[in-house]
Amino acid sequence: MTDWTGKYIENFYRVLYDAYGLRHWWPSDSPFETIIGAILAQNVTWTGASTAISALISAGLMDPDKLFNARDEIIATHIYSSRYYNQKTKKIRNFLQFFLTEFDGSVERMKTEPVEKLRIQLLGLKGFGPETVDSILLYALEKPIFVVDAYTRRIGERQGWFDEKASYEMMQNFFMSRLSPDIHLYNDFHAQIVYLGNQVCKKTPRCNVCPVRNNLILPGCTYPGNKI
Ligand code: SF4
Known part of the structure; x- marks a missing residue:
């Protein structure tokens, strides 16, 4: 069983950041x-x-x-x-x-x-x-709290972080117990997950273009389609 350390989660974010750049979320004037x-x-x-x-x-x-x-x-x-x-x-x-x-x-x-x-x-x-x-x-309000959503659930399930019955709080705690309370990291990490879930890790995932697929600094995605 993989030990999902804080370092691993930081690396997961880093791979997404390197692939997609800063997401500049949330777009608004105030x-x-x-x-x-x-x-x-x-x-x-x-x-x-x-x-x-x-x-x-x-x-x-x-x-x-x-x-x-x-x-x-x-x-x-x-x-x-x-x-x-x-x-x-x-x-x-x-x-x-x-x-x-x-x-x-x-x-x-x-x-x-x-x-x-x-x-x-x-x-x-x-x-x-x-x-x-x-x-x-x-x-x-720039408070250090991690946002999770349906994309987080789908990606987290496929990565093996949590199962389909995980509550909102369980998913949120997965990140907050492993990451320091950094609003800039929380801001962009959630935005990266939304982008990955919306563009790549869709209902039918596009594993062939996924940056976290078999990445050298990550243990690899557990989703069966990733092995094809
Ligand atoms: S490898 Fe495939 S299933 Fe795993 S996160 Fe990427 S797109 Fe999703």
């Missing part, structure tokens, strides 16, 4: 936009979320007070491309209510709170699961 983007990106392609973000910006609504004062129908119309637009309008409103009440709409003020407290508060908002909350904490 932390507030990143937060709204994390909500809009739920269960949709990035293209769909990105179109909705652009529509809110064009309408002058990418601002906590202006967005809060906009009618639900107006918000829903602008975020139509993100799918589930009525649900997402409610989620945006839930967040804004919390954000304006607790932090007066200031990301800087929100950042001063400890990550553990913020995580509990955000998870308490209706419609906010761990992936959305951790994306907000890492990418908007």
Whole structure:
């Protein structure tokens, strides 16, 4: 059985970084936009979320007070491309209510709170699961927390890191117990995993172009198709 050391996980990241370069994630002009983007990106392609973000910006609504004062129908119309637009309008409103009440709409003020407290508060908002909350904490608030998702699960299963029944927390702990709490590393590592899962380690994996396939500094992927 392979011993998945911190060094191994760092090497895994290094191989992806060398292959794909810095991913520059999350693409946005402000932390507030990143937060709204994390909500809009739920269960949709990035293209769909990105179109909705652009529509809110064009309408002058990418601002906590202006967005809060906009009618639900107006918000829903602008975020139509993100799918589930009525649900997402409610989620945006839930967040804004919390954000304006607790932090007066200031990301800087929100950042001063400890990550553990913020995580509990955000998870308490209706419609906010761990992936959305951790994306907000890492990418908007620069808190050292590792984001995992469906791509992480697929790649991790195929690598032999965890099985298909692993919980979100188990997957997250796999990384956080092995890596130092470095927000730059956490930021780009998750982005690299998303890129690998989206472009290469797809449902039907493209092992022949995968940079982690039988790499000399890695023990090798356990996925059967990798051996062909
Ligand atoms: S070798 Fe194949 S199965 Fe393994 S991570 Fe790469 S693409 Fe996925």
